[in-house]
Each structure stands twice: as structure tokens, then as C-alpha cells.
Amino acid sequence: TLLQPEKLKNHNFLHQLKGLEADLQIVVAFRMLPEQVWTMPPMGTVNLHASLLPHYRGAAPINWAIINGEAKTGLTTFKLKHDIDTGNILLQNELDISPQETAGELHDRMMVAGAELLLKTIVGLAEGSLIEKPQGHASGEKHAPKIFTDTCRIIWNKPVDEVYNLIRGLSPFPGAFTIMHHKILKIYAADKEITLPNEGPSEFSIEHGRLRISCTNGYIYPKLVQAEGKKKMAVEDYVRGLRISK
Numbered sequence: 001t002l003l004q005p006e007k008l009k010n011h012n013f014l015h016q017l018k019g020l021e022a023d024l025q026i027v028v029a030f031r032m033l034p035e036q037v038w039t040m041p042p043m044g045t046v047n048l049h050a051s052l053l054p055h056y057r058g059a060a061p062i063n064w065a066i067i068n069g070e071a072k073t074g075l076t077t078f079k080l081k082h083d084i085d086t087g088n089i090l091l092q093n094e095l096d097i098s099p100q101e102t103a104g105e106l107h108d109r110m111m112v113a114g115a116e117l118l119l120k121t122i123v124g125l126a127e128g129s130l131i132e133k134p135q136g137h138a139s140g141e142k143h144a145p146k147i148f149t150d151t152c153r154i155i156w157n158k159p160v161d162e163v164y165n166l167i168r169g170l171s172p173f174p175g176a177f178t179i180m181h182h183k184i185l186k187i188y189a190a191d192k193e194i195t196l197p198n199e200g201p202s203e204f205s206i207e208h209g210r211l212r213i214s215c216t217n218g219y220i221y222p223k224l225v226q227a228e229g230k231k232k233m234a235v236e237d238y239v240r241g242l243r244i245s246k
Contacts, residue, residue, distance in 0.1 A: 009034050024125060026118060027080070038080040045080045046121060048114050050107075051144065052076060052092055054135045057085035058144035062110065063103050066169035068142065069161060073097055073106070075114050077121040079132060088132035091124070093117050102171040102189070147174060154178045154187070156202035160218035164192040167220070175226065178213070180204060181242075188232065189224040206242070211235050 005013035051061035052074035124130035
């Protein structure tokens with residue numbers, strides 16, 4: 001049965017959903033549900049969240065874990081309640097984040113691991129072997145708010161690692177960006193070099209067909225970029241275009 005209501009409080013939708021007589025509901029990547037929806041099944045509604053709650057509550061946990069340079073993250077299944085991402089924890093699965101991994105790559109790994117964790121959660125609930133654990137609050141709790149345009153703009157007078165983590169934490173969507181020749185340039189992949197720059201931050205230069213941009217303690221070398229109004233391309237193609245236009 002496929003239900004696609006425009007409004008989650010639609011009377012016909014609620015009637016059809018109730019008619020399914022589900023014992024348990026599972027939600028993944030959802031918007032806020034009305035209480036009458038998530039309280040409908042006798043066993044409640046379970047959510048899969050892409051972090052080790054209570055850390056990284058919010059809309060963009062995968063992005064923010066990488067932007068903040070985390071080496072570890074994870075998945076959590078929990079019961080829904082009124083306040084978002086605060087319900088009792090059922091199961092968790094810790095995952096390592098590689099130093100070069102992008103948000104898209106981590107998402108794809110989590111997609112597989114999350115399906116496995118959900119299945120394990122459903123079996124545990126059916127068997128009655130899971131004990132719900134209140135979340136409470138963690139020391140130094142980190143948050144994962146929605147990503148806005150200002151979040152995506154690269155500030156070059158920051159350390160190389162912070163810029164590098166922002167680029168991979170916003171790749172492939174929505175993409176970190178800078179302004180070059182008065183136009184937006186999105187950067188989806190890059191290399192980094194930590195060294196004492198010869199110039200101040202945000203200086204652009206081309207060396208051996210590569211674009212180099214200075215930060216406070218080194219350089220970023222973009223590899224995959226997208227110029228305003230253009231498709232994604234290797235930086236070598238972008239640089240050739242710059243030379244031709246001069």
C-alpha cells in the first residue's frame with residue numbers, strides 16, 4: 001500500500017493509515033509527524049537517525065560530523081516523542097569516518113548499515129529483548145542544524161583542515177563554494193597541504209595546471225569543481241577554460 005498525502009493531518013490519510021493496523025511504524029528521513037501519526041501503533045514509531053544520539057540532533061548529522069572533523073559517528077534507532085531526536089534509544093552502531101570521506105560516501109555506507117540496524121531493532125522489539133534507554137544529555141553535546149547558504153561559503157582565513165572538512169562535509173550536496181572572477185565556484189573534492197604560505201589567505205594561483213588557494217596555514221588544491229552555470233568538471237578543465245578566456 002502506497003500512501004502519499006499532501007498533508008499528514010488529512011482525514012482520509014489518517015483513516016487509511018489506521019486501517020493498516022500496524023503494530024509498529026518505522027520512519028527514516030522524515031519531516032515532523034503529527035502526534036496522532038506516531039502514536040498510532042501499539043508499539044509506537046521507531047526512527048533511524050544518522051548519529052550517536054544525543055550528539056548531532058537535527059537535520060544534517062552526516063554533514064556536521066564531517067564538517068567538525070569527527071573520526072567517529074554512528075547510527076541510532078529510537079522511539080519518537082514530542083521533541084525531535086530525543087526519544088528513548090533502542091540500538092546504536094558506531095562507525096569510523098575516514099580522513100578523506102565525503103558526506104555522500106558516508107551516507108551510502110550508513111544506508112546499508114542503517115537497514116541492518118533497523119532490522120535488528122524490529123526483531124528485538126518483536127522478541128521483547130530490547131530495553132529502551134533515555135537519552136539525557138552528553139558532555140559537550142554537538143548539534144546538526146539545517147544547512148544554509150552561509151554555511152556553504154568557504155572562509156579562507158581559517159586553517160586548512162577546517163576548509164578541507166567543510167568541502168568534504170558538503171559534497172556532493174549542497175556543495176561548498178567560493179567566489180572567483182565574480183562568479184560562484186563550487187568545490188566538491190580537493191587535496192590539502194599544510195605549510196607556511198607565502199601569501200595571505202584567499203590568494204588564488206595556478207601552478208602546473210592546478211588551482212591553488214591559500215588558507216592561514218597552507219593550501220587547498222581543488223580537484224572537482226563546478227563553475228556558475230556549468231557542469232561539474234575536473235579542475236584541469238576549469239583551469240584551461242580560465243586561460244582561454246583571458
